[in-house]
Amino acid sequence: MIQPLVYKFGGASIKDANAIKNIGALVKKRWTTGLVMVVSAAGDTTDRLEHLIDLALKQQSFDKELIQLLDYHEDICRGLFHPGHGVFAxxxxxxxxxxxxxxxxxxKADGDFFYDQVIGFGELISTRIIQEYLCELGCACLWQDARELVRTDSQTKMAKVDWALTMQYCRRALFPKLEKFPVVTQGFIGTDLLGNTTTLGREGSDFTAAIMGVSLGASSVTIWKDVAGILNGDPDIFPEAVKFEYLDFEEAAEMTYYGAKVIHPKTIKPLAKHGIPLYVKSFLNxxxxxxxxxSFGQAPRIPITIFKSKLTLIELRILDLSMIGGFHFELIYEVAKKMNWRIQLVQASAAHIAVLIDDMPSTEEQLARPFREVFKVKSKSGLKMITVKNPTVAERSHYRQVAEKLYLxxxxxxxxxxxxxxxxxEA
Known part of the structure; x- marks a missing residue:
């Protein structure tokens, strides 16, 4: 049985006709049966679809924006195909x-459900274009709807994968095809047991690549980016940032959890569990x-600096002093799970707990309500966090001075x- 290979291409790699020609040349050079290509929406299509969703939910006209998005994709096609090609239809x-x-x-009765039914069109359209273009290059391949493969629960905007069903559907649908042809499919989207489209969270195409890799027992997964690999800091802030030649799963998982944007946070865990290596490479080089x-074990201890924005700090101070020291972590995590919060940090003293979460579209009252019986609650949004792993004395001194208005x-x-x-x- 063939051992598949998974490539993932993000929106920046297919933002226009020239970018797609570059990807075509890249893939053609590495063409092989067993190749699964997971592709995102082109350019800023997802952002534009979110604007269309907002207009539709507000009962406002979206004709102009929809036509502009169509023109954008047809312009890509005009740069790749002759005028009568079937891709236009x-x-x-x-x-x-x-x-x-x-x-x-x-x-539209449920805005989040409506979002999931609309937002994946970017991937559905881009993969049609990519598949047709690769065939034009003489690289015969098949288009596959990812919703026939990735099975999830019905949670909106952040569906949880049913791994057993997904593995079953992936292997049944893809192995016979991959024996003869590579396959192009979408990132980000799946389907629930009712047949409704679900999504895996923004930037979820990396996660889809990991899902495909694990489900098919891939030899490796490669994420093609516009950077040379994973660096120990944002190159826009740190021009002298150092690229890692190799990185242990644990170190990479911590980096993504704390806000490094090179890889989607959910990508690492399933690959680590199954021992499938993940390559991060540049489509420009x-x-x-x-x-x-x-799985490299102890890697070199290079300082890694990560900035994460749009955070909310919830400060909880105990009301009943007889309950001091209980910490009530169980309550905090129950609330976080129910409210779908992503906790970044928890810090506790005898009478006080600070919980840092990703910003949520919530009022102060909504944030405080679940805790009011036990705690006095304050919250502060619009915060930023610097995380330094493996810090030297220089980092400890420098960033402590940078963070003038320090909350935690x-x-x-x-x-x-x-x-x-x-x-x-920042610096």
Whole structure:
């Protein structure tokens, strides 16, 4: 039985016709049966679809924006295909379906459900274009709807994968095809047991690549980015940032959890569990080594600096002093699970607990309500966090000075974190 290989291409890699030609050349050079290509929406399509969703939910006209999005995709096609090519009809058909979905009043009763039914059109359209273009290059391949493969629960915007069913569907649908042809499919989307489209969270295509890799027992997963690999800091802030040649799964997982944007946070865990190496390589320089993430054990202890924005700090102070020291972590995590909060940090003293979460579209009252019986509650949104792993004396001194309006500090031998006002300087 063939052992598949998974490639993932993000929106930046297919943002226009020239970018897609570059990807075509990259893939053609590495063409092989057993190749699964997971593709995101082109360019800023997802952002534009979110704007269309917002207009539709507000009962406002979206004709202009929809036509502009269609023109964008047809312009890509005009740069790749002759005028009479069948891809134009396929793209037009996808946009007709998109319009009908946007106009479907029955879907709009639940805004988050409506979001899931609309937002994946970007991936459905881009993969049609990619598959047709690769065939034009003489690289015969098949288009596959990811909703026939990735099975999830019905949670909106952040569905949980049913791994057993997904593995079953992936193997049944893909192994016979991959013996003869590579396959192009979508990131980000799946389907629930009722047949409704679900989504895996923004930037979830990396996670889809990991799902495919694990489900098919892939030899490796490669994420093609516009960077040379994984660096120890944002190159826009740190021009002298160092690229990792290799990185252990644990170190990479911690980096993504604390806010490093190179890889989606959910990507690492399933690959680590199954021992499937993850390569991060540049589509601009595909022959360069990039970074490989795997089971390397103790890697070199290079300082890693990560900035994460749009955070909310919830401060809980105990009302009943007889309950001091109980900490009530169980309550906090029960609330976080129910409210779908992503906790970044928890710090506790005898009478006080600080909980840092990703910003949520919630009022102060909504944040405080679950805790009012036990705690006095304050919250502060719009905060930023600096995380430094493997810090040296220089990092400890420098960033402590940068974080002028400090709300919280967590200090350990291998990790320091500072939470401060968003407006504070970065470096």
């Amino acid at each position: 396929r793209v037009d058909n996808q946009f007709a379906q998109l319009r009908r979905t946007l106009e479907n009043l029955s879907l 595909p022959d360069a080594a990039g970074t490989v993430i795997g 500090e967590q200090n350990g031998p291998e990790l320091i974190q500072w939470v401060y006002e968003e407006s504070s300087p």
